[in-house]
Amino acid sequence: MEINKKELVETLTKGRNSAKKLQNLLRQKVKDDGLVSVDDLVKEISQSFYGCLSVLNSCNSGEISRVPVSAHLNSACSGDQTPEVYSGNTGKNITPALAQKGRRGCYKRRKTIDSRVEVSKTVEDGYAWRKYGQKDILNSNSPRCYFRCTHKQAHGCKALKQVQMLEDGSNKFHIICFGQHTCPPPNVGLDLDGNHSENDNLLNSPSTITRNHIDPSLKQEDLSNKVSSPALVWKEIFLNEFECFKNVGSLCDISFDDIVFS
DNA sequence: TACATTTGACCCGA
DNA sequence: TCGGGTCAAATGTA
Numbered sequence: 001m002e003i004n005k006k007e008l009v010e011t012l013t014k015g016r017n018s019a020k021k022l023q024n025l026l027r028q029k030v031k032d033d034g035l036v037s038v039d040d041l042v043k044e045i046s047q048s049f050y051g052c053l054s055v056l057n058s059c060n061s062g063e064i065s066r067v068p069v070s071a072h073l074n075s076a077c078s079g080d081q082t083p084e085v086y087s088g089n090t091g092k093n094i095t096p097a098l099a100q101k102g103r104r105g106c107y108k109r110r111k112t113i114d115s116r117v118e119v120s121k122t123v124e125d126g127y128a129w130r131k132y133g134q135k136d137i138l139n140s141n142s143p144r145c146y147f148r149c150t151h152k153q154a155h156g157c158k159a160l161k162q163v164q165m166l167e168d169g170s171n172k173f174h175i176i177c178f179g180q181h182t183c184p185p186p187n188v189g190l191d192l193d194g195n196h197s198e199n200d201n202l203l204n205s206p207s208t209i210t211r212n213h214i215d216p217s218l219k220q221e222d223l224s225n226k227v228s229s230p231a232l233v234w235k236e237i238f239l240n241e242f243e244c245f246k247n248v249g250s251l252c253d254i255s256f257d258d259i260v261f262s
Numbered sequence: 263t264a265c266a267t268t269t270g271a272c273c274c275g276a
Numbered sequence: 277t278c279g280g281g282t283c284a285a286a287t288g289t290a
Contacts, residue, residue, distance in 0.1 A: 130265090130266065132282070133282060135280060137279085137280075146281070150266090213267085
Protein backbone atom coordinates (compact mmCIF):
# COMPACT_ATOMS: atom_id res chain seq x y z
CA MET A 1 0.00 0.00 0.00
CA GLU A 2 1.09 3.53 -0.61
CA ILE A 3 0.79 5.94 2.29
CA ASN A 4 1.63 9.58 2.27
CA LYS A 5 3.97 9.50 5.23
CA LYS A 6 4.60 13.21 5.12
CA GLU A 7 0.90 13.87 5.38
CA LEU A 8 0.63 11.54 8.36
CA VAL A 9 3.49 13.18 10.17
CA GLU A 10 2.16 16.65 9.46
CA THR A 11 -1.31 15.71 10.61
CA LEU A 12 -0.02 14.17 13.81
CA THR A 13 2.13 17.20 14.42
CA LYS A 14 -0.81 19.49 13.85
CA GLY A 15 -2.89 17.51 16.30
CA ARG A 16 -0.20 17.61 18.87
CA ASN A 17 0.25 21.36 18.55
CA SER A 18 -3.48 21.88 18.71
CA ALA A 19 -3.57 19.93 21.93
CA LYS A 20 -0.90 22.19 23.29
CA LYS A 21 -2.87 25.28 22.34
CA LEU A 22 -5.92 23.81 23.98
CA GLN A 23 -3.99 23.12 27.11
CA ASN A 24 -2.78 26.70 27.31
CA LEU A 25 -6.27 27.99 26.67
CA LEU A 26 -7.82 25.94 29.41
CA ARG A 27 -5.01 26.44 31.87
CA GLN A 28 -5.17 30.21 31.56
CA LYS A 29 -8.93 30.00 31.67
CA VAL A 30 -9.08 32.08 28.56
CA LYS A 31 -12.61 32.56 27.46
CA ASP A 32 -13.63 32.23 23.89
CA ASP A 33 -12.43 35.50 22.41
CA GLY A 34 -13.47 34.81 18.88
CA LEU A 35 -9.97 34.09 17.61
CA VAL A 36 -9.96 30.42 18.36
CA SER A 37 -12.43 28.52 20.51
CA VAL A 38 -11.89 25.50 22.70
CA ASP A 39 -14.44 23.62 20.67
CA ASP A 40 -12.57 24.38 17.49
CA LEU A 41 -9.33 23.11 18.96
CA VAL A 42 -10.91 19.95 20.26
CA LYS A 43 -12.40 19.39 16.85
CA GLU A 44 -9.07 20.04 15.21
CA ILE A 45 -7.33 17.54 17.48
CA SER A 46 -9.89 14.89 16.81
CA GLN A 47 -9.76 15.56 13.10
CA SER A 48 -6.01 15.21 13.09
CA PHE A 49 -5.98 11.82 14.71
CA TYR A 50 -8.97 10.55 12.83
CA GLY A 51 -7.44 11.86 9.67
CA CYS A 52 -4.38 9.71 10.25
CA LEU A 53 -6.49 6.75 11.13
CA SER A 54 -8.57 7.23 8.03
CA VAL A 55 -5.50 7.31 5.86
CA LEU A 56 -4.32 4.08 7.44
CA ASN A 57 -7.73 2.55 7.22
CA SER A 58 -8.03 3.37 3.55
CA CYS A 59 -4.82 1.44 2.99
CA ASN A 60 -5.89 -1.36 5.24
CA SER A 61 -3.44 -4.20 4.93
CA GLY A 62 -5.19 -6.46 7.37
CA GLU A 63 -2.35 -6.05 9.84
CA ILE A 64 -3.60 -2.86 11.37
CA SER A 65 -3.98 -3.04 15.12
CA ARG A 66 -6.21 -0.03 15.47
CA VAL A 67 -9.24 0.14 13.29
CA PRO A 68 -11.48 3.19 13.31
CA VAL A 69 -14.50 1.81 11.61
CA SER A 70 -16.99 4.20 10.07
CA ALA A 71 -14.87 6.98 11.35
CA HIS A 72 -13.90 9.11 8.43
CA LEU A 73 -12.65 12.60 8.89
CA ASN A 74 -15.83 14.55 8.38
CA SER A 75 -17.99 12.50 10.64
CA ALA A 76 -15.47 11.87 13.37
CA CYS A 77 -16.29 15.02 15.29
CA SER A 78 -19.94 15.37 14.52
CA GLY A 79 -20.84 13.72 17.78
CA ASP A 80 -23.82 12.07 16.21
CA GLN A 81 -22.28 8.79 15.27
CA THR A 82 -22.79 7.35 18.68
CA PRO A 83 -24.71 4.18 18.12
CA GLU A 84 -28.25 3.81 19.30
CA VAL A 85 -27.86 1.59 22.30
CA TYR A 86 -31.10 1.02 24.05
CA SER A 87 -34.27 0.02 22.33
CA GLY A 88 -36.36 0.48 25.45
CA ASN A 89 -39.36 -1.09 23.89
CA THR A 90 -39.56 -4.39 22.16
CA GLY A 91 -43.28 -4.77 22.42
CA LYS A 92 -43.00 -7.92 24.47
CA ASN A 93 -44.92 -8.47 27.65
CA ILE A 94 -43.05 -7.99 30.88
CA THR A 95 -43.82 -9.16 34.35
CA PRO A 96 -45.40 -6.72 36.83
CA ALA A 97 -42.30 -6.99 38.97
CA LEU A 98 -40.15 -5.99 36.05
CA ALA A 99 -42.51 -3.24 35.03
CA GLN A 100 -42.28 -1.81 38.50
CA LYS A 101 -38.51 -2.02 38.61
CA GLY A 102 -38.00 -0.95 35.04
CA ARG A 103 -36.76 -3.20 32.33
CA ARG A 104 -33.27 -4.53 32.54
CA GLY A 105 -30.91 -5.58 29.83
CA CYS A 106 -33.12 -4.00 27.23
CA TYR A 107 -30.89 -2.80 24.44
CA LYS A 108 -29.92 -3.21 20.87
CA ARG A 109 -26.76 -5.15 20.35
CA ARG A 110 -23.93 -2.90 19.34
CA LYS A 111 -22.62 -3.14 15.85
CA THR A 112 -18.89 -3.61 15.68
CA ILE A 113 -18.83 -1.27 12.68
CA ASP A 114 -19.42 1.60 15.09
CA SER A 115 -16.42 0.69 17.17
CA ARG A 116 -12.75 1.45 17.33
CA VAL A 117 -10.46 -1.39 18.31
CA GLU A 118 -7.01 -1.04 19.74
CA VAL A 119 -4.41 -3.04 21.60
CA SER A 120 -2.57 -1.09 24.24
CA LYS A 121 -0.20 -1.64 27.12
CA THR A 122 -2.22 0.83 29.14
CA VAL A 123 -5.89 1.23 29.85
CA GLU A 124 -5.64 4.84 30.90
CA ASP A 125 -6.67 7.40 28.33
CA GLY A 126 -7.29 10.44 30.48
CA TYR A 127 -11.06 10.19 30.42
CA ALA A 128 -13.00 9.27 33.52
CA TRP A 129 -14.77 5.95 33.14
CA ARG A 130 -17.26 4.20 35.33
CA LYS A 131 -17.38 0.45 35.33
CA TYR A 132 -20.88 -0.86 34.82
CA GLY A 133 -20.33 -4.53 34.21
CA GLN A 134 -17.99 -7.44 33.93
CA LYS A 135 -18.46 -10.74 32.18
CA ASP A 136 -16.55 -13.95 31.96
CA ILE A 137 -16.01 -14.67 28.31
CA LEU A 138 -16.19 -18.15 26.88
CA ASN A 139 -12.80 -19.76 26.24
CA SER A 140 -11.08 -16.84 27.88
CA ASN A 141 -9.47 -16.66 31.29
CA SER A 142 -9.72 -12.91 31.40
CA PRO A 143 -13.06 -11.27 32.12
CA ARG A 144 -14.29 -8.48 29.88
CA CYS A 145 -14.99 -5.24 31.68
CA TYR A 146 -17.53 -2.69 30.55
CA PHE A 147 -17.11 1.02 31.12
CA ARG A 148 -19.15 4.08 30.32
CA CYS A 149 -18.11 7.70 30.58
CA THR A 150 -18.46 9.06 34.10
CA HIS A 151 -20.03 12.17 32.61
CA LYS A 152 -22.89 10.28 31.03
CA GLN A 153 -25.30 11.95 33.40
CA ALA A 154 -23.76 15.40 33.52
CA HIS A 155 -22.98 15.82 29.85
CA GLY A 156 -24.97 13.06 28.26
CA CYS A 157 -21.72 11.55 27.05
CA LYS A 158 -22.42 8.24 25.35
CA ALA A 159 -18.87 6.98 25.08
CA LEU A 160 -18.48 3.33 26.04
CA LYS A 161 -15.48 1.12 26.36
CA GLN A 162 -14.81 -2.60 26.69
CA VAL A 163 -11.50 -3.76 28.08
CA GLN A 164 -10.13 -7.27 28.20
CA MET A 165 -6.62 -8.42 28.96
CA LEU A 166 -4.91 -10.33 26.19
CA GLU A 167 -3.93 -13.87 27.00
CA ASP A 168 -0.79 -13.95 24.92
CA GLY A 169 1.38 -12.99 27.86
CA SER A 170 2.08 -9.56 26.45
CA ASN A 171 0.30 -7.92 29.38
CA LYS A 172 -1.61 -5.77 26.92
CA PHE A 173 -5.28 -4.95 26.75
CA HIS A 174 -7.76 -5.36 23.97
CA ILE A 175 -9.86 -2.22 24.04
CA ILE A 176 -13.02 -1.50 22.10
CA CYS A 177 -14.42 2.02 22.18
CA PHE A 178 -17.96 2.89 21.16
CA GLY A 179 -19.20 6.36 20.36
CA GLN A 180 -17.56 9.71 20.79
CA HIS A 181 -17.07 11.70 23.96
CA THR A 182 -19.37 14.67 24.15
CA CYS A 183 -18.04 15.64 27.55
CA PRO A 184 -15.10 18.03 28.05
CA PRO A 185 -11.74 16.61 26.96
CA PRO A 186 -9.52 14.78 29.44
CA ASN A 187 -7.11 16.31 31.87
CA VAL A 188 -6.04 19.76 30.84
CA GLY A 189 -3.41 19.73 33.56
CA LEU A 190 -1.07 17.65 31.48
CA ASP A 191 1.97 19.63 30.60
CA LEU A 192 2.80 18.97 27.00
CA ASP A 193 6.26 20.40 27.41
CA GLY A 194 7.18 17.87 30.01
CA ASN A 195 6.72 20.10 33.01
CA HIS A 196 4.74 19.20 36.05
CA SER A 197 1.26 20.55 36.17
CA GLU A 198 -0.55 22.33 38.95
CA ASN A 199 -3.75 20.64 38.01
CA ASP A 200 -2.90 17.03 37.85
CA ASN A 201 -6.38 15.64 37.94
CA LEU A 202 -5.75 12.78 35.59
CA LEU A 203 -3.83 10.54 37.87
CA ASN A 204 -5.82 11.67 40.83
CA SER A 205 -9.11 10.99 39.21
CA PRO A 206 -10.74 8.09 41.01
CA SER A 207 -12.57 7.21 37.84
CA THR A 208 -9.63 6.79 35.55
CA ILE A 209 -9.40 3.19 34.47
CA THR A 210 -6.45 1.32 35.88
CA ARG A 211 -5.27 -2.24 35.53
CA ASN A 212 -6.89 -2.91 38.87
CA HIS A 213 -10.28 -2.57 37.26
CA ILE A 214 -9.46 -5.33 34.81
CA ASP A 215 -7.53 -7.59 37.11
CA PRO A 216 -7.44 -6.70 40.83
CA SER A 217 -4.61 -9.17 41.34
CA LEU A 218 -2.34 -6.70 39.59
CA LYS A 219 -2.81 -4.18 42.35
CA GLN A 220 0.65 -4.44 43.90
CA GLU A 221 2.43 -4.74 40.61
CA ASP A 222 0.53 -1.79 39.29
CA LEU A 223 1.84 0.47 42.01
CA SER A 224 5.34 0.05 40.80
CA ASN A 225 4.29 0.63 37.23
CA LYS A 226 2.25 3.72 37.97
CA VAL A 227 3.14 6.64 35.78
CA SER A 228 4.93 9.19 37.88
CA SER A 229 4.12 12.44 36.18
CA PRO A 230 1.54 13.99 33.89
CA ALA A 231 4.21 14.56 31.32
CA LEU A 232 4.93 10.86 31.23
CA VAL A 233 1.23 10.14 30.89
CA TRP A 234 1.09 12.36 27.86
CA LYS A 235 4.21 10.79 26.42
CA GLU A 236 2.78 7.36 27.00
CA ILE A 237 -0.42 8.24 25.24
CA PHE A 238 1.49 9.62 22.31
CA LEU A 239 3.84 6.66 22.12
CA ASN A 240 0.88 4.34 22.17
CA GLU A 241 -0.71 6.22 19.29
CA PHE A 242 2.56 6.13 17.44
CA GLU A 243 3.04 2.45 18.09
CA CYS A 244 -0.28 1.83 16.42
CA PHE A 245 0.88 3.61 13.31
CA LYS A 246 4.20 1.82 13.37
CA ASN A 247 2.41 -1.48 13.22
CA VAL A 248 1.62 -0.65 9.64
CA GLY A 249 4.45 -2.06 7.60
CA SER A 250 5.28 0.90 5.38
CA LEU A 251 5.47 3.23 8.34
CA CYS A 252 8.19 1.34 10.12
CA ASP A 253 10.81 3.69 8.83
CA ILE A 254 9.20 6.68 10.50
CA SER A 255 10.69 7.50 13.84
CA PHE A 256 8.97 9.18 16.72
CA ASP A 257 11.38 12.06 16.20
CA ASP A 258 9.82 12.72 12.83
CA ILE A 259 6.90 14.25 14.66
CA VAL A 260 8.05 17.78 15.26
CA PHE A 261 6.98 19.20 18.57
CA SER A 262 6.87 22.97 18.61
C1' DT B 263 -23.76 11.05 51.96
C1' DA B 264 -22.41 10.58 47.39
C1' DC B 265 -20.28 8.12 44.16
C1' DA B 266 -17.94 3.87 42.39
C1' DT B 267 -17.76 -1.12 42.03
C1' DT B 268 -19.59 -5.79 42.20
C1' DT B 269 -22.56 -9.15 40.73
C1' DG B 270 -26.66 -11.67 39.50
C1' DA B 271 -30.66 -11.02 36.60
C1' DC B 272 -32.46 -10.00 32.35
C1' DC B 273 -32.70 -9.58 27.41
C1' DC B 274 -31.05 -9.56 22.52
C1' DG B 275 -29.33 -11.62 18.65
C1' DA B 276 -26.37 -14.93 16.24
C1' DT C 277 -30.19 -22.08 22.81
C1' DC C 278 -26.61 -19.69 24.75
C1' DG C 279 -23.00 -16.12 24.79
C1' DG C 280 -22.52 -11.51 25.50
C1' DG C 281 -24.15 -6.61 26.78
C1' DT C 282 -26.60 -3.93 30.08
C1' DC C 283 -29.31 -2.94 34.18
C1' DA C 284 -29.78 -2.07 38.89
C1' DA C 285 -29.71 -3.55 43.80
C1' DA C 286 -26.31 -4.41 47.10
C1' DT C 287 -22.06 -3.30 48.78
C1' DG C 288 -17.76 -0.72 49.31
C1' DT C 289 -15.13 3.49 49.89
C1' DA C 290 -13.76 8.20 50.79
